Amino acid sequence: MTSIVTIPDSHRDLLDRPICAAFTTVMPDGQPQTTVVWCSFDGTHVLVNTMRGFRKEKNMRANPKVNLLVFEHSDPFRYIEVRGQVVEMAEDRAHEHLDELAELYTGNSLYFGGVVPAELKDRETPTLCKIAPTHVVAASF
Numbered sequence: 433m434t435s436i437v438t439i440p441d442s443h444r445d446l447l448d449r450p451i452c453a454a455f456t457t458v459m460p461d462g463q464p465q466t467t468v469v470w471c472s473f474d475g476t477h478v479l480v481n482t483m484r485g486f487r488k489e490k491n492m493r494a495n496p497k498v499n500l501l502v503f504e505h506s507d508p509f510r511y512i513e514v515r516g517q518v519v520e521m522a523e524d525r526a527h528e529h530l531d532e533l534a535e536l537y538t539g540n541s542l543y544f545g546g547v548v549p550a551e552l553k554d555r556e557t558p559t560l561c562k563i564a565p566t567h568v569v570a571a572s573f
Contacts, residue, residue: 436476436564443512443570446502447473450537455480456499457491465491470533471500477562478514481530484523484557492518498563509573516563526558 503511540546544553
């Protein structure tokens with residue numbers, strides 16, 4: 433069982449505001465793969481969304497260890513790094529979560545048909561990924 437580490441209140445806002453995060457997964461050959469993601473926080477877990485079959489999704493299924501880095505754009509020395517383990521990947525509620533992220537990050541209430549073309553909804557299947565923080569670095573200089 434993964435021991436969950438608490439996100440400090442001093443830096444929780446970095447996960448609650450629309451700040452893009454650098455999200456790293458591990459490739460099959462052991463190399464890191466980093467992409468920019470939208471994220472949210474449910475009070476215990478960091479939530480990210482991806483699409484079924486994307487490299488990031490395949491990486492998390494093969495190796496659930498991930499890393500997320502979010503920094504304050506106006507003060508890049510204020511940041512939070514969350515190392516964690518993906519504890520759940522589900523298609524349930526994934527569309528709803530994507531729409532919530534779209535609203536938060538762009539002001540548009542629809543991801544498919546608002547942020548990206550509507551026809552992608554027929555070809556892509558969102559997957560909601562729940563990450564248990566196992567190590568957190570919260571810094572301010």
